[in-house]
Amino acid sequence: MIITKTPFRMSFFGGGTDYADYYKEHGGSVISTTFDKYCYVTVRHLPRFFDYTNQVSYSRIERVNSIDEIEHPAVREAMKYLNMRELQITYDADLPAKSGLGTSSSFAVGLLNAFHALKGQYADKMKLAKEAIYLERVLCNEDGGVQDQVAASFGGFNRINFSADGINVNPIVISREKKQLLNDNLMLFFTGFARFSSEIAKEQKGAMRDKQRELAEMKQLVDSAEAILTTKTADLNEFGKLLDYTWHLKRGITKSISNHALDQIYERAVKSGAVGGKLLGAGGGGFFVFYIEKDKQENLKKELGELLHIPFTFENEGSRVLYYRPEDFDA
CATH class of the missing domain: 3.30.70.890 (GHMP kinase, C-terminal domain)
Structure with missing residues (x-):
């Protein structure tokens, strides 16, 4: 069993410049911080006693036999992406979803972190951030910027720079x-x-x-x-x-x-x-x-x-x- 804890973020400046269409041409920067409100993802292999092979619990409960039947897009695509099978996944959070705090991206980061751990793998912060961006923006085809995934993965009070060459996270040195x-x-x-x-x-x-x-x-x-x-x-x-x-x-x-x-x-x-x-x-x-x-x-x-x-x-x-x-x- 794996339990991950991933913070939510508060973005102050630069929002909108973290969209790929913008920063790949002009460069982008944001200032954001994470704070002490979190989402928790619990993942374990589902015991083979049931007439279903995967269970996903969030605001609803899904019990399915095929990964393709999972309606939660991030869970479905993440399981396919990392070849995960026969899982029981539970999501809990200190604050509600759809509230402007990057909750979906924090969930994506925490879910991927748990999947890697369940496989006995270590994923560094940049790997988690990039995989979460790929999961949400490519596999799930959702529009948006890419600052939330980076902030949730790294944590802290940072200036995050975006360009065609990549992403750079710089902690802000403040007394x-x-x-x-x-x-x-x-x-x-x-x-x-x-x-x-x-x-x-x-x-x-x-x-x-x-x-x-x-x-x-x-x-x-x-x-x-x-x-x-x-x-x-x-x-x-x-x-x-x-x-x-x-x-x-x-x-x-x-x-x-x-x-x-x-x-x-x-x-x-x-x-x-x-x-x-x-x-x-x-x-x-x-x-x-x-x-x-x-x-x-x-x-x-x-x-x-x-x-x-x-x-x-x-x-x-x-x-x-x-x-x-x-x-x-x-x-």
């Missing part, structure tokens, strides 16, 4: 005190479920040809944000102001990113003292993160009292095998 202050000044709120991110991503992909200037500016904001984080004398509130700027900039790419209700939430947060914020993920719902100083946070919680506030802490480990017990399996 412990400044990193803690940033964590303390960020608040996460759940607004409700989003549409599938791949649906919104498809719209964004179609709009990119006409939004080259906005995407180039979003890429430049990564440099500005990194300078704020790594320069000792820089005022951290400038990070919040950049979030506000990128929120308005990204809303100009496609109308599906926000709506009237989400715009009102953002406006109420700013009136309550938030310096800036953004909707996480492709848009349409999910989680808002706001930068707001500690002495104003109670005001924000009261103002957005109808929303669920989620306290969190940055994490650094990425996807890992939490429990490992080898199994004998005769195919």
Whole structure:
């Protein structure tokens, strides 16, 4: 039996520049962090007592005799890709799917990590990230960027660069005190479920040809944000102001990113003292993160009292095998 633990991610700057159609020509960069909310994947070989050969448990339970019968696309294609058979797979998570935190990619990374471990293989972080990208973007044919798979695999607070030559992960060197202050000044709120991110991503992909200037500016904001984080004398509130700027900039790419209700939430947060914020993920719902100083946070919680506030802490480990017990399996 294998149990993997894989974090969710919070992306701050550069979203949209991690789409292959863009970064292979122009290069892309994002700043993101993982935090202490996780998905757990348990995988073991199914005992041969049942009248089915595979069981997959997530928001529903699938029991099938053929891998091709599995309806969950990531599970089906991952099993075929790594030649996995006769499995019992269980998914659990601290936060809901379709919420803008890269949950599907965290699941893909954790699932592949568990499969390799069950086969007695070690998969390094870059291998897991690239295989998860291949699984979601090629085998499952889902639109979207590639930052989520990398963030979930590596963990930590990073600048991730994308180009035609490959992917590069650079931890952001920030003092412990400044990193803690940033964590303390960020608040996460759940607004409700989003549409599938791949649906919104498809719209964004179609709009990119006409939004080259906005995407180039979003890429430049990564440099500005990194300078704020790594320069000792820089005022951290400038990070919040950049979030506000990128929120308005990204809303100009496609109308599906926000709506009237989400715009009102953002406006109420700013009136309550938030310096800036953004909707996480492709848009349409999910989680808002706001930068707001500690002495104003109670005001924000009261103002957005109808929303669920989620306290969190940055994490650094990425996807890992939490429990490992080898199994004998005769195919």
